[in-house]
Amino acid sequence: MQLIEKKLSKLEEQKQKLEKEILALQNKRHEEFISLLNKIPSLNLEPMTLIGGLLHVVEEANKKPELKEKWRSAAQKFCGRLPSQKRTKTPQSSSQKAA
Numbered sequence: 001m002q003l004i005e006k007k008l009s010k011l012e013e014q015k016q017k018l019e020k021e022i023l024a025l026q027n028k029r030h031e032e033f034i035s036l037l038n039k040i041p042s043l044n045l046e047p048m049t050l051i052g053g054l055l056h057v058v059e060e061a062n063k064k065p066e067l068k069e070k071w072r073s074a075a076q077k078f079c080g081r082l083p084s085q086k087r088t089k090t091p092q093s094s095s096q097k098a099a
Contacts, residue, residue, distance in 0.1 A: 036079070 045053070061068050 057071070061071070
């Protein structure tokens with residue numbers, strides 16, 4: 001019985017550490033998002049307008065899933081980076097077209 005209690009206690013400690021780490025990463029993601037918003041040159045929108053726009057984007061993305069990829073691509077161009085999956089796929093398809 002003590003062994004089980006000891007394991008439970010250890011798992012509970014690990015769980016708490018993971019929850020703290022998750023919270024820290026979520027906060028970092030929020031900070032990075034705000035930082036990106038501040039980098040948009042012509043973002044002179046009132047907060048309520050921006051929130052309404054984001055809600056509209058969510059609604060449209062649910063109606064038309066193909067928009068998600070289009071918006072993701074635009075965001076990646078804006079951020080100046082491409083995901084590793086696309087980096088490996090793009091050169092291969094270009095090589096195949098050239099051959």
